[in-house]
Amino acid sequence: MGAAPHPYAACHCTSRVPFYLSQAKQHDIIKAKQIKAGEFESMDDFTKKRIQKIMDHYTENAVPEHVKSQMKISYKIRGNHVTLIEERQAFQSDKWVQLPVAQFRMDEKVWKVYWQDSKGKWHYIDDIDPNEDFETQLKIVDEGHNGMFWG
Template sequence: MDPFTEKRVHSILNGYIHVKIPARMRTSVQLLYEMRDHELTLREKRLSWDGKSWEMTDIAKFKLEPEGWKVYAKNRQQGNWLGVNSIMPNMDFENQLEQVERDPAGIFWPA
């Protein structure tokens, strides 16, 4: 990933996380991301019910492929990542993040 794209993605995600998690909740819920090569994984970190440890949940994976950013969801039973066919690859990362945020099928943000 070129430096401009990487910096833009960092900026988009940092802004998204700031808006998504209200300040009053940031001591118990965090959104984190890990960027490696052409992949980015978005995770949620929550304080356990007893407040003694943190639990990490994978939310979505974004892969920069030749046709654009492809979105993947975690198969909770098998633990592998599956491409989300209802979200077409797009060169605009912000668009793909918005699709994950909307999540009409409840794939990424299970209740």
């Protein structure tokens, strides 16, 4: 008497996706598993270029001319995350120190805003409603949201 067939044996794929899921569902699950911890699925090229254009314009105009030698605003895009960064010149040094201000994350076609704690962990700000419009979220952060972002 042979061993009972494995429940995943009906699936002709190497992943552990139950055989009773449709092929499309299996593909979605396999694709999701391919994104490892710490990695992010990227936004589409059109959205990325639009965000870069918005952020380039914002960062060029965010700091008054008379303090640009002491402070800069920059950003980084990683997957579906856009991190707004304040840079200040280090004390008695030519180096610049980067301080994350906020992070915008696209999640199911809406942008959510996060803040970073002293241990580097990001937390969702639940009193800023998710919004499909990135510029609306950027404006909320720019205005400070009750002093949360700009010291």
